[in-house]
Amino acid sequence: MRLERVGRRYGPRGPWVLRGADLDLPGSSLVRVVGTNGTGKSTLLRLVAGIDAPSEGRITGRPPRTAYVPERFPAALPFTASDYLVHLGRVQGLGRATARARAGEWLERFGAGEHARTKLAELSKGTSQKVAVAQALLADPGPGLLVLDEAWTGLDTAARGELDRAVRERVAAGATAVFVDHDPRRLAGEEDAVYGVESGAVRAVAATARAVPPEPRVRITASGGKPLPEGLRGAPATEPPDPDDPTRPLVLTVDAAHSDALLGALLAASWHIHHLGTEEGVRV
Numbered sequence: 048m049r050l051e052r053v054g055r056r057y058g059p060r061g062p063w064v065l066r067g068a069d070l071d072l073p074g075s076s077l078v079r080v081v082g083t084n085g086t087g088k089s090t091l092l093r094l095v096a097g098i099d100a101p102s103e104g105r106i107t108g109r110p111p112r113t114a115y116v117p118e119r120f121p122a123a124l125p126f127t128a129s130d131y132l133v134h135l136g137r138v139q140g141l142g143r144a145t146a147r148a149r150a151g152e153w154l155e156r157f158g159a160g161e162h163a164r165t166k167l168a169e170l171s172k173g174t175s176q177k178v179a180v181a182q183a184l185l186a187d188p189g190p191g192l193l194v195l196d197e198a199w200t201g202l203d204t205a206a207r208g209e210l211d212r213a214v215r216e217r218v219a220a221g222a223t224a225v226f227v228d229h230d231p232r233r234l235a236g237e238e239d240a241v242y243g244v245e246s247g248a249v250r251a252v253a254a255t256a257r258a259v260p261p262e263p264r265v266r267i268t269a270s271g272g273k274p275l276p277e278g279l280r281g282a283p284a285t286e287p288p289d290p291d292d293p294t295r296p297l298v299l300t301v302d303a304a305h306s307d308a309l310l311g312a313l314l315a316a317s318w319h320i321h322h323l324g325t326e327e328g329v330r331v
C-alpha cells in the first residue's frame with residue numbers, strides 16, 4: 048500500500064493538517080508514526096485505515112482487510128463486551144460461533160474474560176480499551192492492515208505485553224501494522240520504518256532493519272576442585288566471582304560464540320560440567 052502526495056484539511060478553506068505525504072506501507076511490516084501533540088498523527092492513521100479520505104493525493108494498493116483501534120473508543124453502546132465483539136466479528140465476515148469463540152479467546156488473552164457479560168457502558172476505562180483492541184484482532188492473522196492509534200494507552204502491563212505479541216504475530220503472518228504510541232520504548236527497534244509528522248509534512252525519520260535479537264549468553268555450571276584454567280576464551284564472567292570453596296560449582300557466563308571453546312577448555316582440564324543453558328534459563 049502507498050500514500051502518494053496525500054493531503055488532508057478539514058473544510059474547503061481549513062488549514063492543511065497534512066500535505067504531500069508519501070508513505071510506503073509494504074506487507075509484513077511494522078511502521079511507527081511519531082510526532083508531537085496535535086501534529087496530525089491521528090489524521091494520518093484515519094487516512095491509512097480508510098475511515099477518512101484524503102483531500103488531495105491518492106492511496107493505492109489498499110489490502111482487502113483493515114482492523115483499526117481508534118484513539119477514542121465508543122464505549123456507550125448498549126451491548127455486553129462479548130455481544131459487541133461477536134457483532135463486529137460478524138461484520139468482519141466470521142460465522143457466529145467463530146466470532147463468539149474468538150471474542151472469548153481475546154478477552155481471556157487480555158485478562159478481561161470475566162467481563163464478557165458486562166455492558167460496555169459499565170466497563171472500566173482499561174477494560175473498555177481491551178475490548179477496543181480485541182475487536183481489531185478477531186479476524187484470522189494474515190495479509191491486511193492493522194492500524195493502532197495509542198492502542199496501548201489504558202492497558203495494564205500484562206495486556207500491553209499481550210498486544211505487543213499480537214502485533215508481532217500479525218506482522219509475521221503478513222500484515223502491515225501502523226501504530227502511534229507515546230511510549231518510545233513500544234516495539235522499539237522492531238520497526239521496519241518510522242515516519243515523523245511535523246508541520247503538516249510526513250518524513251521517514253528512520254528505516255531500521257528488523258532488530259536481530261542479541262545472541263544469548265551461555266551459562267555453564269561446572270566444578271573442578273582447582274583454579275580455573277588460564278586464558279579462557281571470551282572472558283567469561285564467573286559466579287561466585289571469588290569462591291572460598293574451590294569444590295563449589297562455578298557458573299560461567301560467556302557469549303554464545305565462545306561457549307564451545309570454553310566448554311572444550313574446561314573438559315580438557317578435567318572439569319565436571321553440571322549444567323549448560325542460555326542466560327534466559329533455556330537448556331541448550
Ligand SMILES: Nc1ncnc2c1ncn2[C@@H]1O[C@H](COP(=O)(O)OP(=O)(O)OP(=O)(O)O)[C@@H](O)[C@H]1O
Binds near residue numbers: 091
Ligand atoms: N474532524 C476534525 N475537524 C477539524 N479539525 C480536526 C479534525 N480532526 C483533527 N483536526 C485538527 O487537525 C490537527 C491534527 O489533529 P490530530 O488529532 O490528527 O493530531 P495528533 O497528532 O493525533 O494529536 P494528538 O497527539 O493530540 O492525538 C489538529 O489541529 C486538530 O484540531
